[in-house]
Amino acid sequence: MKKSKLADPFEQARLESGIGKMDDQNDPVTMLLRLKDVRKTAHNWKVFQSGAKPGRIVVPSEVNIRDTRQIPFEVDPPEHGDYRKLVEPWFKRPLEADYQAALTKQINEIVDEALSLDDIEVVSDFSLRLQSRALTLLLNTPYSEADTWIGWGTHVFRSEGDSLDGDKANILYDYIDEQIERASENPSDDLYSVLLNSELNGRKLTKEEVKGVMILTFAGGRDTVINAVTNSIAYFAEHPESLARLNDEPEITGKAVEELIRYFSPLTHMGRVVTEDTQVCEHAAKADSRVSLCWASANRDASVFENPNEVVLDRKLNPHVGFGFSHHNCLGATHARQIMQILLTSLAQKVKSIDILDYEENIEDLDQFKRKVGYEKIKVKFNPK
Amino acid sequence: MAKITFITTDESSITLEATSGSVMELAVQNNVAGIDGDCGGVCSCATCHVHVDPAHLDKTGDASEIEKDMLELDDNANEYSRLCCQLEVSDQLDGVILRVAQ
Numbered sequence: 328m329k330k331s332k333l334a335d336p337f338e339q340a341r342l343e344s345g346i347g348k349m350d351d352q353n354d355p356v357t358m359l360l361r362l363k364d365v366r367k368t369a370h371n372w373k374v375f376q377s378g379a380k381p382g383r384i385v386v387p388s389e390v391n392i393r394d395t396r397q398i399p400f401e402v403d404p405p406e407h408g409d410y411r412k413l414v415e416p417w418f419k420r421p422l423e424a425d426y427q428a429a430l431t432k433q434i435n436e437i438v439d440e441a442l443s444l445d446d447i448e449v450v451s452d453f454s455l456r457l458q459s460r461a462l463t464l465l466l467n468t469p470y471s472e473a474d475t476w477i478g479w480g481t482h483v484f485r486s487e488g489d490s491l492d493g494d495k496a497n498i499l500y501d502y503i504d505e506q507i508e509r510a511s512e513n514p515s516d517d518l519y520s521v522l523l524n525s526e527l528n529g530r531k532l533t534k535e536e537v538k539g540v541m542i543l544t545f546a547g548g549r550d551t552v553i554n555a556v557t558n559s560i561a562y563f564a565e566h567p568e569s570l571a572r573l574n575d576e577p578e579i580t581g582k583a584v585e586e587l588i589r590y591f592s593p594l595t596h597m598g599r600v601v602t603e604d605t606q607v608c609e610h611a612a613k614a615d616s617r618v619s620l621c622w623a624s625a626n627r628d629a630s631v632f633e634n635p636n637e638v639v640l641d642r643k644l645n646p647h648v649g650f651g652f653s654h655h656n657c658l659g660a661t662h663a664r665q666i667m668q669i670l671l672t673s674l675a676q677k678v679k680s681i682d683i684l685d686y687e688e689n690i691e692d693l694d695q696f697k698r699k700v701g702y703e704k705i706k707v708k709f710n711p712k
Numbered sequence: 713m714a715k716i717t718f719i720t721t722d723e724s725s726i727t728l729e730a731t732s733g734s735v736m737e738l739a740v741q742n743n744v745a746g747i748d749g750d751c752g753g754v755c756s757c758a759t760c761h762v763h764v765d766p767a768h769l770d771k772t773g774d775a776s777e778i779e780k781d782m783l784e785l786d787d788n789a790n791e792y793s794r795l796c797c798q799l800e801v802s803d804q805l806d807g808v809i810l811r812v813a814q
Contacts, residue, residue: 363781370785581752631778645754646778653785656757660750 330683331561333591335636336696337624345608347621349694351387356598356617357607358693360624362631362648364608368599369620370653375599377655378403384598386619392496398539400547404654411658413525413532414540417518418465418658421665426464431669433460438673441709446684449705454556455481457666458549465544465662466518475502476545481553503541507534518544548659551593552666554689554701558591559667562638563674564681564707569640573675579641580675584667589647590638592623595691595698597651622648623698682708714806718762720745721812735805736760736797746812753797758782763792765809772799772808788814 337360340347347358359365368375381396382389396402399410420426437457441447459473466472479498510519511534522537563570573580596619601612612618626647627635650657657663686705691698717727718739730738739747739760748759755778764772772794775783779798783789796810 366781366785582754585751585754585756631781643754644776644778645751646756646782647754648756650757664750664752 330686331558331565333558333699335624335627336693336698337621338627340695341624341628344610346610347624347693347695349386349619349696351617352391354383354388354390354617356386356619357610357612358596358619358621358624358695359607360621360628361608362625362628362646365620365622365625365648366652368607368618369648369651369655372403372407372654374602374605375618376403376602377401377407377599379600383600383617386596386598386617388598389496393500393542395500395535395542396539397543397546398536399658400543400655401539407654409527410540411654413527414522414658417521419661421465421661427665427669429464430461430665431673433457433464434666434669434673435677438670438677438709442677442711444709446706446708449557449560449707450481450553450702451704453560454553457556457670458552461552461662461666462545462548465548465659468517481550499542499545500538503538503545507537507541544659547657548663552663554593555588555591555663555667556670557701557705558593559587559670559674560681560707561683561686561702561705562587562590563678564683566638567680569638570675570678570680572640573671576641577672577675580668580671582642582645583640583671584664585645585647585649586638586640586642587667588649588663589626589632589642589645591701592626592647592649593700594649594651595623595693595700596621597655620648620651622651623700677712678709679712680710682710684708714801714803714808716801716805717807717809718744718747719809719811721814730801733801734797735762735799735801735810736795738801739796744812746814747796749797751797755779755782755795755798758786758795760796761786761788761813762794762796762810763790763813764794765811766792768808771805786813 341360345361349356359368377384380390381401382393399407459476463470463473506519510523514520522532522540525532598617598619601614601616603614605612607618629635650660684706687703688699689701689703691700713731715727715729719725728738728742734753736749736753740749750759751757775794779795783793
């Protein structure tokens with residue numbers, strides 16, 4: 328059961344001090360590790376702001392590779408609420424039957440293909456493809472666009488051995504600029520066009536604002552979805568009984584999705600910039616310093632979750648923060664939940680078992696902590712029913 | 713069988729009948745405006761927030777610690793607040809009136 332396990336590297340620090348320390352490009356971060364502190368801090372946007380210099384609330388910081396403000400992600404209330412209200416209906420489209428039918432077709436195709444092969448490298452050849460194709464639905468762009476995005480590799484901002492790669496980021500930014508120009512000249516019913524045509528407080532969104540929403544949409548849902556999908560495959564490889572149970576009791580699938588998101592916590596943490604001298608978890612936090620809300624640690628907080636290091640597939644009370652918390656909770660969560668729901672259903676219906684043949688873990692270096700967030704590569708064999 | 717009345721933020725009223733499941737599920741299945749139930753009912757998203765009519769508090773009982781912790785950070789929460797994914801439909805709820813929170 329070791330290959331699919333995601334350990335909790337934060338436990339000791341969470342119990343002893345409640346915080347962790349991380350240096351990040353000479354802009355240190357105090358990590359908040361307890362669920363209640365994470366929630367309280369996420370909610371307190373006045374003292375812990377998102378609307379800092381673009382890129383600064385992300386860890387590792389992107390201030391050196393990005394000037395465009397991600398929207399609504401890097402905006403504080405009340406402006407945040409205006410933007411959020413504007414984009415929210417679009418990002419709820421995954422609840423529509425047509426959307427779910429198209430996503431089901433895509434995911435079934437990928438699962439069927441995996442079943443037909445002798446082996447498959449899941450990160451590149453399953454999860455990245457699944458994520459990219461699904462993104463064409465969220466953006467309402469042609470299916471063929473997915474090939475371009477798959478060609479960028481697994482990380483939009485990262486390439487191997489280099490946690491922040493400005494050249495790679497430019498590929499995305501240039502692509503988005505081109506798409507905005509295209510949509511501006513020839514509007515369609517894709518997200519670019521809808522945003523360009525949107526009004527905020529009586530004025531049209533600027534191209535820079537549209538770019539901000541699009542960067543968020545591309546970047547926020549890439550590594551996270553890829554890790555959630557890949558980790559699910561690894562988990563089911565070592566827990567065939569869970570696949571069988573989902574097939575017998577499909578009504579627990581929604582709970583299983585929430586539990587896997589809690590256990591995997593695909594986004595380890597997210598930063599905030601402190602606006603005044605204050606305290607976090609009884610530790611001083613200076614104005615203009617950074618804290619982070621460590622979702623991954625909060626989701627293993629034993630004061631809230633029973634048996635936090637176990638996947639309890641039908642966990643009934645599961646107040647996890649895998650999609651963040653409060654004002655800035657994940658805009659793409661509806662899409663992500665549908666991907667997971669449909670993936671679990673498809674696997675449960677079609678797959679008997681999965682064998683892990685070879686793997687290399689993806690370990691995040693958080694200075695004080697090393698956290699497995701997923702896999703660099705994992706080769707498996709899917710066995711049909 | 714329990715009759716459950718929702719009053720939405722635009723003051724329209726809808727009364728639904730059910731015998732099982734959670735109140736959130738009932739609301740979502742019947743498109744009660746303002747009840748989203750994003751997390752499917754595991755007390756993680758707080759998108760099913762209602763205020764229990766004060767005259768009906770005995771029907772719903774108290775929120776659990778975990779639910780209270782979620783509500784504590786909701787700006788629209790008060791002493792009558794509940795997350796209705798945590799309310800199981802039963803005869804005890806019959807006649808309850810729930811106001812959908814902002």
